[in-house]
Amino acid sequence: MQKSQNHDNFAFAVRYKNDIIRKNSSSGAYFQCVARHFIDNGGYVCGCVLEDMKVVHIVSNNVDDITRMAGSKYVQSDMKNCFAEIGKILQDEISVLFSGTSCQTAGLKMYLSNKNIDMNKLLTIDFFCHGVPSxxxxxxxxxxxxxxxxxxxxxxxxxxxxxxxxxxxxxxxxxxxxxxxxxxxxxxxxxxxxxxLRKKCHDCNYCTAYKPADITMGDFWGIEELLPNFNDGMGISVVIIHNRENVKYVTELLDLEYFETDLNDAIKCQYNAFYPSKQNxxxxxxxxxxxxxxxxxxxxxxxxxxxxxxxxxxxxxxxxxxxxxxxx
Ligand SMILES: Cc1cc2nc3c(=O)[nH]c(=O)nc-3n(C[C@H](O)[C@H](O)[C@H](O)COP(=O)(O)OP(=O)(O)OC[C@H]3O[C@@H](n4cnc5c(N)ncnc54)[C@H](O)[C@@H]3O)c2cc1C
Incomplete structure (x- = not known):
């Protein structure tokens, strides 16, 4: 995917101030910080949980569910009827945060657009993705x-x-x-x-820094050299905001500590920001x-x-x- 004229990228290294929540998350708990901000302000969150030992997405505005959404589940997630649920909530003019792979995000946006549902109250977060196992x-x-x-x-x-x-x-x-x-x-x-991995993952169109979501997150690999004083060894997320208007989802979240960095520095250790994973x-x-x-x-x-x-x-x-x- 090429950079478009309206597609700016702002890169940050971030970590959530709450160490317990960060410990339960994969890197800097960026997802938890935004998700809690959404439910505190009356919104809903759609994210991934392990339910009866199956990896699935759910929609919720309950903090216990948001806690269950913490952490990566390295399996392809079943979206069940989440797209329809999100559509209904947006039609009631309530905000929704969606977090999933880039292909799930693109699928959600296509579904909502086909149904003519207004996406103004939707925020999406995808991630740099190695691929999803079966x-x-x-x-x-x-x-x-x-x-x-x-x-x-x-x-x-x-x-x-x-x-x-x-x-x-x-x-x-x-x-x-x-x-x-x-x-x-x-x-x-x-x-x-x-x-x-899904066969398509080896030919993924989204291995780029210009993704379908509003925001892309990942592990900030290489942080120990780039910002050694910020790296406390308990996980730092890399966050790429694809639109100036959404930079507030880093700079205005009071529970987040952050450093703005150069985009190239932020993604230089992210193989999947450039190439799909090679098929074995x-x-x-x-x-x-x-x-x-x-x-x-x-x-x-x-x-x-x-x-x-x-x-x-x-x-x-x-x-x-x-x-x-x-x-x-
Ligand atoms: C299959 C997979 C491959 C990944 N590959 C890379 C990679 O190559 N490089 C990299 O830097 N980061 C990768 N990540 C992302 C990384 O593991 C962290 O999610 C990221 O560092 C953000 O961490 P966090 O602490 O902010 O949020 P987290 O607490 O990790 O965020 C949790 C949220 O991530 C989403 N999520 C978790 N599992 C799934 C899933 N199976 N399907 C869809 N969405 C899911 C959900 O919405 C969940 O609620 C991958 C994640 C997954 C699930």
């Missing part, structure tokens, strides 16, 4: 956990900050309340293996093996390999012996 494989991964452990998964954290943010958050995934199991960490390996050359083989031989077979062959399990166990041992300061 919900089918996530379901298989959870079933496999249940079979192996003889225990139902009742919660999963795709990422947490018990040992900090950045490298330190890489190995931190929970099942139920159990942190750091090698199996819990395997979803991250599935995500970054690029074996099970074994992708077709993985799916073939999965359909022919089942999940456990494909999982052990491509993801949960003996060398992965051994490496993880060694890392964990070094971490427990305090010879390594993070467990990723």
């Amino acid at each position: 919900p089918l494989i996530f379901k298989e991964y959870l079933n496999n956990y249940e079979k192996r452990r003889n225990r139902k998964p009742i919660d999963y954290k795709f990422r947490c900050k018990d040992y900090g943010w950045g490298k330190a958050s890489r190995g931190s995934n929970y099942f139920n309340t159990i942190l750091r199991s090698t199996y819990a960490r395997a979803w991250r390996r599935i995500f970054f293996s690029d074996l099970v 050359e074994l992708r077709e083989k993985f799916w073939h093996d999965y359909f022919e031989n089942g999940f456990d077979f494909a999982f052990k062959k491509y993801i949960y390999t003996k060398s992965f399990v051994i490496k993880q166990k060694i890392k964990m041992l070094l971490f427990l012996l305090r010879l390594r300061n993070y467990n990723g």
Whole structure:
């Protein structure tokens, strides 16, 4: 997508002042800050939650739901009937904040425009996106956990900050309340293996800094070099505002600390601001093996390999012996 004449970009490094809320969010809790601002002012928020172990979007004006929306869920989210719900709320002239992938945002805008619904009271936030993994494989991964452990998964954290943010958050995934199991960490390996992203993600039109949403957020990778004094190790969001009028969603939010930065500096470590994630050359083989031989077979062959399990166990041992300061 090319920069259009009416498309300005303003880049910021931001962090929410409330450290507890920030700890539960993926980076600087920018989403939580804007979402709480919306419901405090009588609006609604549409965001992503884990409900009955399924990744779905919901619409709510309840602070407990907003809390559940914190954090990235690295699976394609089911939008259910959120577009229609948002349409109805906008027709009642109530503000709505929507947060999702760029393709979901573009889909929402197309839906509202086809229905001739006024979007003046809609604010959209998308994010730099590596791609969305298959919900089918996530379901298989959870079933496999249940079979192996003889225990139902009742919660999963795709990422947490018990040992900090950045490298330190890489190995931190929970099942139920159990942190750091090698199996819990395997979803991250599935995500970054690029074996099970939606096929279209490898040919995504939105890998650019000029996105369909009003605002784009992401992890501020490279912040330790750019603004070392602002980086406290607990997560900084990069925020790109695509229109001068919306700069207030950084500068006027009193609970937010921020620094304005150069756009190129802000996105230089964001691979997906420039290119879609490359398809793994074994992708077709993985799916073939999965359909022919089942999940456990494909999982052990491509993801949960003996060398992965051994490496993880060694890392964990070094971490427990305090010879390594993070467990990723
Ligand atoms: C699949 C996926 C891939 C990502 N890839 C990158 C990347 O390559 N680089 C990068 O910098 N950042 C990426 N992010 C964004 C990043 O993980 C953080 O969301 C971002 O740093 C903002 O953090 P935050 O603390 O402000 O907000 P958060 O608390 O993380 O924001 C939560 C909100 O994000 C949205 N969200 C969460 N999961 C999903 C989902 N599955 N589908 C749609 N919307 C969702 C929801 O509205 C949710 O309420 C990705 C996120 C997802 C979900």
